Amino acid sequence: MSIRTIISSSLVCLAALVMAGCGNGESSFVPGKSTGKLMTGAQAQVRKTVDTVFGTPQNLVVWDVLPINDGGIRGTLTDYGKSSAGAATTKWLTITLDSDWATDSPEGATIDFYSGVWSQATIKEWNPETGQVLLTDKVARADGSKKKDVPQKPSVGEKIVINSGVVLRHGRSLYQRHCSHCHGTSGDGAGPTAEYLHPLPRDYRLGKFKFISNKTNSRPSRDDLHRILKNGVPGTYMPSFVPMLKDEELTAVIEYVRFLSMRGEFEEKLGIAFTEYTMEAYSKSDEKKQLVADLKSFIQEDLKDELEYVQEDLKTAWTDADDFETSGVFPVAPRVPDSLASRQRGRELFVGKALNCVNCHGIDARGNGPQTEDFEEGADEPGLHNAWGHVVKPRNLTTGIYRGGRRPIDLYRRIVAGIDPSKMPAFGGKMPIPAGRLAADASPEDRAIAQDEQVWHLVNYVLSVPFEVEPGHLPEPVLAETDEPQTTPEEN
Amino acid sequence: MKKFWALFFFLWPTVALIVCYIAPSRDWWFYTEAMSPLGVRIDNLFYMILWIVTAVFIGTQYALGYVMWKGATKSESQPAHFSHGSHSLELIWTIVPAFVLVFIALYQMDVWRDFRVKSSFPEETQQDGAQMEITARQFEWRIRYPGPGKQLELTPQPDDLYAVNEVHIPTGRPVKFNLRTDDVQHAFFAPELRIKQDAVPGKVIPVWVMVEESGTYNLLCAELCGWGHYKMRANIYAEPEEKVQEYMEQLLQDQNDDGVSEDSDDADDE
Ligand SMILES: [Cu+2]
Numbered sequence: 001m002s003i004r005t006i007i008s009s010s011l012v013c014l015a016a017l018v019m020a021g022c023g024n025g026e027s028s029f030v031p032g033k034s035t036g037k038l039m040t041g042a043q044a045q046v047r048k049t050v051d052t053v054f055g056t057p058q059n060l061v062v063w064d065v066l067p068i069n070d071g072g073i074r075g076t077l078t079d080y081g082k083s084s085a086g087a088a089t090t091k092w093l094t095i096t097l098d099s100d101w102a103t104d105s106p107e108g109a110t111i112d113f114y115s116g117v118w119s120q121a122t123i124k125e126w127n128p129e130t131g132q133v134l135l136t137d138k139v140a141r142a143d144g145s146k147k148k149d150v151p152q153k154p155s156v157g158e159k160i161v162i163n164s165g166v167v168l169r170h171g172r173s174l175y176q177r178h179c180s181h182c183h184g185t186s187g188d189g190a191g192p193t194a195e196y197l198h199p200l201p202r203d204y205r206l207g208k209f210k211f212i213s214n215k216t217n218s219r220p221s222r223d224d225l226h227r228i229l230k231n232g233v234p235g236t237y238m239p240s241f242v243p244m245l246k247d248e249e250l251t252a253v254i255e256y257v258r259f260l261s262m263r264g265e266f267e268e269k270l271g272i273a274f275t276e277y278t279m280e281a282y283s284k285s286d287e288k289k290q291l292v293a294d295l296k297s298f299i300q301e302d303l304k305d306e307l308e309y310v311q312e313d314l315k316t317a318w319t320d321a322d323d324f325e326t327s328g329v330f331p332v333a334p335r336v337p338d339s340l341a342s343r344q345r346g347r348e349l350f351v352g353k354a355l356n357c358v359n360c361h362g363i364d365a366r367g368n369g370p371q372t373e374d375f376e377e378g379a380d381e382p383g384l385h386n387a388w389g390h391v392v393k394p395r396n397l398t399t400g401i402y403r404g405g406r407r408p409i410d411l412y413r414r415i416v417a418g419i420d421p422s423k424m425p426a427f428g429g430k431m432p433i434p435a436g437r438l439a440a441d442a443s444p445e446d447r448a449i450a451q452d453e454q455v456w457h458l459v460n461y462v463l464s465v466p467f468e469v470e471p472g473h474l475p476e477p478v479l480a481e482t483d484e485p486q487t488t489p490e491e492n
Numbered sequence: 493m494k495k496f497w498a499l500f501f502f503l504w505p506t507v508a509l510i511v512c513y514i515a516p517s518r519d520w521w522f523y524t525e526a527m528s529p530l531g532v533r534i535d536n537l538f539y540m541i542l543w544i545v546t547a548v549f550i551g552t553q554y555a556l557g558y559v560m561w562k563g564a565t566k567s568e569s570q571p572a573h574f575s576h577g578s579h580s581l582e583l584i585w586t587i588v589p590a591f592v593l594v595f596i597a598l599y600q601m602d603v604w605r606d607f608r609v610k611s612s613f614p615e616e617t618q619q620d621g622a623q624m625e626i627t628a629r630q631f632e633w634r635i636r637y638p639g640p641g642k643q644l645e646l647t648p649q650p651d652d653l654y655a656v657n658e659v660h661i662p663t664g665r666p667v668k669f670n671l672r673t674d675d676v677q678h679a680f681f682a683p684e685l686r687i688k689q690d691a692v693p694g695k696v697i698p699v700w701v702m703v704e705e706s707g708t709y710n711l712l713c714a715e716l717c718g719w720g721h722y723k724m725r726a727n728i729y730a731e732p733e734e735k736v737q738e739y740m741e742q743l744l745q746d747q748n749d750d751g752v753s754e755d756s757d758d759a760d761d762e
Contacts, residue, residue, distance in 0.1 A: 181719065193719060231656055232632055240632045240656045244723045335750035400648055409751035456750075467650050 027057045027176070029186040032205055032264060034271040041295050042277040046270050049307070054263040057176075057185060060168055065311055067319045068259055071167025071252075074098045077113065077158050078131070091135045095160055101128070112161045113139055113154035123162070171256030174249055178241065179257075187260030189388070197237045200390060204257060205264020207317070208387050208421040211404030213328055216417045216426040219261070219321035221328075225254045227405070235401040262314055269313065273306040274298075329413045329428070332445070333452035338460045345434075346461025347472065349454060354432040357458075360384065360394040360424070364471030367396035387421035394424070400466035411459045431455060494564035502557035505549070524684055527709065527730075528702050531686030533603050540599070544592060610698060617668035617700045625670045626659065628678035628691045631720030633657050633711060640744060644670070646696065653743045657726035659711060660740075662733045666702040681714035682728055688714055703730035 035046050055061030062070040075097035095111075103109070106126035111133065113119050125134040139154060154160075176185070182201040184191040189203030202209065211228060212220040220228075229250055232240035245253065277295045285291045320327045336342050350357045350365070362369040372394065373382050386392040395403075404410050404419075418426035431454035438450050516522035526532045605612045622644045625636040635658070638644040639651030661667045671680050673691035680699065681688045684707075689699050703709070713724035729739075 178723070234634070237630070239630070239720060239723065241723070242657060243727050244725045330751045332752070334752040335748075406654065407747055407749045409749050412751065464650065466648065 027180075027185045029054070029057060029263070030184075030188060032188075032267045032271065035267060037278050037280070038271065038274050039277045039279055039282050039291075039295060041292065041299075042274040045299050045303070046267060046274065049270060049303075050263065050267045053266065054259070057172060060165055060172065060259070062165060062168060062259075063311075065315055066262055067315060067322070068262065069167060069255055070165045071170075071255075072112075072161040072164035073101045075160050075162070077154055077156055077160050079156060091138070093133045093135070094131050095133055096131055097162070101126075101162060109163050111135070112164045114159040114161075115154045119154065167252050167255055168259060170249070171252035171254070171259070174245065174253045175256045175260075178245070179253070182237070187257070187264055199236055199392070200388070201238070203264075203388050204261040205268060206387055206421075207261050207265040210419050210421055211410075211414075212417075213324070213413055214321055214417070215327055215329055216428075217420050218327050219318050221322045221324065222254055222258070223322075223324075225257060226250060229254065231405065233403045235399070235403050258318065262318060265314060266310060269310045270306070273303075273310070329417045331409075331412055331416075331452045331455070333449040333456070335408045335412075336453055336456040336460065338463070342457050342460045343464045344461075345454075346457040346459070346464075349431070349458050350461055351472075352432065355427055355430065355458075361397060362394075365397040365465045366471075367394045369394060384423045386423065392422045397462055397465040398468070398471075406463075408456070408459050408463075411462055412455055415455055415458055415462075427455070495561075498557070498560035498564040501560060502553070505553035505557075509546075509550070526686050527684045527705060527707065528686060529704070530603070530607060530702065531684075534607075534686045537600050537603055541596060544596070613668060613698070613700050614666035614702070617666050620668070622668045622670045622698060623661070624659070625672065625696075626680065627672050627674055628680065628713065628717075628724070629674040630676065630718050631713075631724045633659070633724065633726040634674075635659055637740065637743070640740065646670075653740065653747055655743060659726060659728045660736050661701065661703060661728065661730050662736045663703050663706050663730045664732075666700050668698055668700040671697045671699050676717050677715050678713050678717050678724065679715035681712045682709055683712070684709045685728070690715060706731045706735075 029050075031043070031047055031050075035043055038046060053061060053063045060070075062068050062072075075095050077093055078096050079094040080092065103126075106123050109123045109126075111121050111123055113121075119139050121139045122136045123133055124136045126132070175183075179191075181191040181193045182197065183189055183204065184194065184201075187204035189201045191201065194201050207219055208217075209220040209224070211233065212218060212224045214221060214224070228238070229245070230240060230242045232238050241250070241253075274295075277291065277298070282288060282291060349355055350361075351363065358365075358369050359371045360369045361367055362372075371384065375382050376385055379385055381391055383391040384394065400406075402410065404414055414424070416426065416428035418424045420426070429451060431451045433447075433450045433454065438446060442450075511520075514520075526535045623637070625644060627634045627636070633656070635655040636644075636648065637653040637655070639649065639653060642649070642651065671689060671691050672695065673693055675693070677693065678691045679688060680691060682701070685701055685703060687699065687701055689697060691697065707730055709728040709730060711726040711728050713721055715721075717724070731739075
């Protein structure tokens with residue numbers, strides 16, 4: 001072979017490779033860290049279960065019990081219809097829907113039937129009044145198989161879903177385009193650009209989020225995620241996605257983030273169920289055969305219960321998150337008006353032993369308190385470690401950048417509920433009340449109000465830190481400033 | 493065959509001209525109407541240059557076509573004639589374009605001055621100072637407005653108001669803002685308003701704009717600034733003074749939101 005043929009054929013190959021992209025073009029979910037530590041049999045079982053429940057990026061599955069709004073409209077098959085010629089046909093159906101289907105173009109929508117397994121058909125016409133549906137073709141098994149034991153024709157009374165998964169699929173494609181290079185295809189926060197960022201993009205798989213309006217350790221509400229996407233996280237590489245993404249696109253991508261987060265959590269929790277069957281346990285074990293047999297019987301007998309338990313856990317956590325009344329953090333007392341006295345009280349609380357914010361944030365609030373130099377148990381570098389095992393610096397409060405938002409209510413929530421994944425404690429209910437503020441027999445309501453007042457003092461102080469003349473030396477209140485003659489700004 | 497090639501090569505500039513001529517009216521491609529008075533003046537400059545360029549294009553293409561046609565129709569028996577330069581011809585095609593360029597440079601000077609030179613900004617902007625600070629950042633636009641009744645200071649103030657990717661400006665009067673960047677170089681590009689201004693690290697660059705008609709205009713980044721360059725998109729809302737005031741009040745209210753007070757919109761926000 002001459003040099004020329006080698007060069008030209010390798011160029012052709014290169015071009016083919018470039019056009020085909022890397023690999024086979026299919027993305028996949030990577031298994032979580034703790035799954036990787038399990039014994040081979042346990043690992044395979046976890047991965048199989050997770051894949052059954054959540055699918056692959058190409059073929060998403062929505063587990064009905066989880067509060068994921070995949071965009072599908074649910075209902076029941078109430079009757080088989082007759083064609084216009086009067087002949088009975090499986091192409092005409094009557095359905096009743098559980099919720100409104102607001103559409104101008106029903107044609108092309110998918111309809112899924114559940115009769116033991118899912119089967120699918122495409123809608124041609126739909127009459128919203130009568131609920132009559134004309135299909136383009138016969139109902140086909142979604143997985144294309146022709147097993148005998150599955151009824152080929154769905155029977156009356158069965159569940160149907162129209163447009164199953166449209167929102168989630170839309171969310172996935174938006175996510176792949178706009179988020180996955182940072183947050184990763186699996187939502188593990190390890191996309192290709194992630195390694196250049198600090199702080200690292202969020203790994204959703206623990207279900208832990210920092211800037212939420214809910215109680216400590218809750219999941220974020222959809223509104224929280226919406227706010228993050230609207231405002232970004234200032235001071236980090238998480239940018240704002242409005243107005244680039246329109247409202248329905250935000251809804252879709254938020255749903256997909258929730259899906260990924262639930263998927264990650266599911267895998268994590270399932271892994272915990274298998275804690276006795278790790279590689280480590282296997283290598284240490286004297287009775288390896290027994291362990292393998294135990295694993296087998298565990299999978300056969302106990303896994304079902306475990307699954308139910310995990311499912312129930314996830315369902316409650318993520319459903320509650322959207323119920324602001326039960327999960328939300330909100331004050332009972334309005335913000336104490338900003339004043340020098342209030343800021344001074346805030347400063348007192350900030351340095352005081354009871355809350356000891358300075359232990360982390362430092363005496364001059366620059367985020368360099370003594371705790372940032374301590375070694376945590378088992379850590380090989382000093383400092384606080386967040387839930388993902390990375391060192392996290394307490395915020396330098398002199399910059400005036402508030403990642404979770406700068407509204408008083410945002411800071412209130414940060415202080416009351418803490419930033420759990422970053423180990424900033426929740427201070428709700430822990431405020432020291434000055435002597436004489438409360439009578440000995442004060443009602444719980446009064447106590448709550450007094451608590452909130454202290455939090456607001458802290459908020460007023462935190463908001464004033466960037467404008468301190470020198471650390472700890474508080475400036476005159478803003479109110480006093482307005483009487484002074486205005487100086488004209490000189491730009492450039 | 494020679495004639496064919498001569499015509500063939502002459503055809504393409506002709507097609508190009510026709511396509512360019514009909515493109516705007518067929519909506520194939522042309523920019524939209526300028527929405528600011530300065531933009532209209534910039535467009536006029538553009539049109540002037542377009543006319544000059546068109547004239548030059550037609551002239552040169554016609555000359556080329558003429559030469560090709562002459563060559564194609566000449567008899568083969570005639571020997572070719574080689575010449576080595578013509579002093580006067582070279583002088584002409586140096587001096588004429590030089591004059592044209594100098595003319596353009598001088599002619600556009602006052603538009604340039606009005607757009608870029610601070611002392612020639614409209615009087616209102618001189619008096620009022622900058623209305624807001626727009627900071628480009630990978631990959632978003634962050635806006636800082638002065639607190640109610642205040643003037644914008646160069647450094648953040650306690651009662652400043654903040655927004656992301658949403659600029660509100662009043663219509664019918666010139667508005668000045670300060671442009672800066674938090675990280676790398678970006679460019680403030682409002683195509684409908686005909687503004688394109690680089691944001692340079694370490695510099696505070698004043699820019700002014702006047703919009704006559706209410707509307708939502710695009711704000712894009714026109715400097716390749718990293719992976720997310722494509723998504724540095726914001727909206728400029730030009731609206732009557734009262735609407736802007738309403739917006740500022742809303743912003744003030746949102747920013748003072750404590751989740752309890754009467755005017756707190758937390759209930760429908762959360
Ligand atoms: Cu940019």
